[in-house]
Amino acid sequence: MSLVVYLAAAVFGLSGLLLFRRPRTVVRDPLALSTCVAIGLGTLVFVCSAPLTLAAVNDLTGIPNFGAPLTYGMLSAYSCSLLILLINWRGGPRERVRRMVLRSIVGYGLLVVAIVVLFALADARTERLRDLDTYYANTPYMREMILLYLLGHSAAMLVMCVLCVKWGREVTGLLRLGLRLILASSVLDLAGFQLTKYTAVVARWRGHDLDVLSTDVAPPMASLAALVCSAGFVLPRLLPPALAHWRGLSDHRRLNPLWSLVRSVSLTSPRPPASWWQLPQERLHWREVAIHDALLALAPYFDDRVRERARDAALRAGRSPHEARLVSEAAMLADAARRAAAGEEPFDKPSSYRLHATEVSGTDGLVELARALDRSAAATAVREGTVKASHGWTHG
Known part of the structure; x- marks a missing residue:
């Protein structure tokens, strides 16, 4: 499982490096910067969620399951960065964009604080590297923490779906292709990752065992959704210069x-x-x-x-x-x-x-x-x- 997650993180991070090949230009461009931040946080989420990383973090801090709030906090920050990226991509009056970005940061910042506080109040002494969500589904405070991070991520994905459908009607070309890929990734995340997580957790509440959905189905679906999402953000920015270089290579050969x-x-x-x-x-x-x-x-x-x-x-x-x-x-x-x-x-x-x-x-x-x-x-x-x-x- 760790190998699959690390591979997804590597591919996800590579797309960010392609955009960050000119650091000075990226820093001056809010859209490019927010894209790189979103991809960077997504990469960290994958790295942190791998069982090997969770075990290392737990051993390093001496706190069982400390990797859980770290991963969930990263996931919440990633959800926030996706919303900020879409806000910058949409554009508009500077004050309006700044106000929406600030609201997103405040909202998800409070969510991260709540996740940390709930974990501190919970009794989670048994280390769980793969099935923490279902193992602690009925544990006070851990139950609320798990539900809270899932709801925060679901809200971000639902907003992305609505915005992609709305904006997809207003744009054409590569930008529309990018929005469709982001929409597909959001639907894949909602159906493949979050729905399986919700189902497994609710099953635990009702005394049933559907842990396989959370441990074996959700992680690869999340990896696939993230890769499709990165393609949606990267292709509209990298495909035009790539096609230009391809035409340059063709013309260079035809001039022989x-x-x-x-x-x-x-x-x-x-x-x-x-x-x-x-x-x-x-x-x-x-x-x-x-x-x-x-x-x-x-x-x-x-x-x-x-x-x-x-x-x-x-x-x-x-x-x-x-x-x-x-x-x-x-x-x-x-x-x-x-x-x-x-x-x-x-x-x-x-x-x-x-x-x-x-x-x-x-x-x-x-x-x-x-x-x-x-x-x-x-x-x-x-x-x-x-x-x-x-x-x-x-x-x-």
């Missing part, structure tokens, strides 16, 4: 035909640092700079006649005007790169033609040019292979 052609003349642009861990967008930026530098260096070698012949041929073949332009630019660029590599002199009167890739922002124009070059190279290879095969058949 163009880069292979012009890299020998890209002499003045700064070279990227040789770091394997460099992010895809950074690599793409360096390649864009180098390619544009090479295109500028090759401009004096542009032959308008080559371009016009290739454009006319493409139009006769049924290509659209835009496709014909890309094909003609690829042919002109390949010719310019060949003559520059051979050491030929540039034209005395350079062409004033501007490539499509230099007229549009971003990498789309360069990617289109690279694709046209790749297709031209493939077509040339097919033609050369056909000619060689034809000659071989004739001589045969």
Whole structure:
């Protein structure tokens, strides 16, 4: 059981570290800070609730079951942090947000104090690491403490469900996806963790034994709910940059035909640092700079006649005007790169033609040019292979 709980804590905490990768930015952003605090407290709840941790805390303090109010207090603080996170996520007038946050802190602060006081008044001398809720379900003060922490957590989850349903109608895209994941986690927590806990405790009140619900069903359901909840908070913030890096990696690869052609003349642009861990967008930026530098260096070698012949041929073949332009630019660029590599002199009167890739922002124009070059190279290879095969058949 401890291994499963520790694994859930590790995965839960990792999502917080991903958001906390820039501490200065996080501290200045209430939403990012409240997200990291909520995930951090959730991680501590899992760590504290593991039987190995409970035994260590009890031994360290010398107080049997001291780990119980510690875990329940952490769980109450986690519930409060979730509400504060949703308040910051929703936003609004600063005074209103501050007032709602303060109310949440006061309410759950009193709940934590009540949990500690009730534990101090109770007689809980027998250490229970896995079934404390049901073992002490009929013990004075412990009974109230258990019921109080469950009600505090249930209130937070119910509020989250209501807010997620309400706000989910007002937002779109990744934010709506995040709210749906949080809603799913809240329902999972209510049905899988709290309902099983309530059922097992009430069964003890009535003289029945359904402890298996509390000891074997509730903990993994709580772990699953927390992981889904963390995904709901993290995905809207991490998925956009992740997708941007994925597109950067794809564009970097698609620029290979163009880069292979012009890299020998890209002499003045700064070279990227040789770091394997460099992010895809950074690599793409360096390649864009180098390619544009090479295109500028090759401009004096542009032959308008080559371009016009290739454009006319493409139009006769049924290509659209835009496709014909890309094909003609690829042919002109390949010719310019060949003559520059051979050491030929540039034209005395350079062409004033501007490539499509230099007229549009971003990498789309360069990617289109690279694709046209790749297709031209493939077509040339097919033609050369056909000619060689034809000659071989004739001589045969």
